Amino acid sequence: MIVDDQVAEVNLMRKVLREAFPVQVEVVAVLYAEDAIALLEADVNFDVVILDLRLPKMSGYDLLERCKPHYPPAVVFSSSANPDDSKRALALGARAFIHKPIWYEDYVSAVCGIVERWCDRSLRGRGYPAVTRGA
Numbered sequence: 001m002i003v004d005d006q007v008a009e010v011n012l013m014r015k016v017l018r019e020a021f022p023v024q025v026e027v028v029a030v031l032y033a034e035d036a037i038a039l040l041e042a043d044v045n046f047d048v049v050i051l052d053l054r055l056p057k058m059s060g061y062d063l064l065e066r067c068k069p070h071y072p073p074a075v076v077f078s079s080s081a082n083p084d085d086s087k088r089a090l091a092l093g094a095r096a097f098i099h100k101p102i103w104y105e106d107y108v109s110a111v112c113g114i115v116e117r118w119c120d121r122s123l124r125g126r127g128y129p130a131v132t133r134g135a
Contacts, residue, residue: 001044001072002029003036003063004052013050016111025115033058040071048118049074051094053085064092075114 004010010029017025028046030036033055040049051074053060060076067074073095078085086097098114101107 001036001039001046001048002027002050003031003033003055003060004029004050004077005031005055006052007031009052012107013111016108017115020108020112021115025119032056033060033063036063037066040067046072048072048114050077050114051075053078053080053089061088061092064089064094067093073118075118077110077114 002010002013004013014027014029017027028039028044030039034057036049036051039046049072051060051063053076055063060078064074064076074093076086076089076094076097077100078089078097079100080086081099089097095118096114098110101110
């Protein structure tokens with residue numbers, strides 16, 4: 001699940017996933033943290049929650065505070081370069097904090113890295129380029 005209020009960002013992630021993986025990666029995208037919580041509370045099955053911090057109404061931090069141990073891992077994918085944002089997100093339970101790259105090739109690598117690290121095992125090693133850093 002992608003939680004991001006920027007439709008262009010969600011569309012870019014969908015494009016990268018479509019092009020990078022020969023197996024279709026199912027993506028559910030929501031614009032608001034409240035909608036993400038509703039899906040999580042309804043026990044909809046996700047491998048990972050890719051979360052932006054800057055959301056309207058309820059922030060990504062608020063969503064992290066409401067996450068329960070049985071929820072899928074939350075990975076913050078943010079344009080923030082502030083180390084305090086990373087520290088706070090990780091302290092609230094995010095499994096990783098990944099800075100959104102500005103260059104397309106790096107963006108593809110970051111998104112593939114998230115999928116290869118956190119999603120269904122059948123997708124691992126199938127994206128491009130090979131991701132060698134830990135997410």
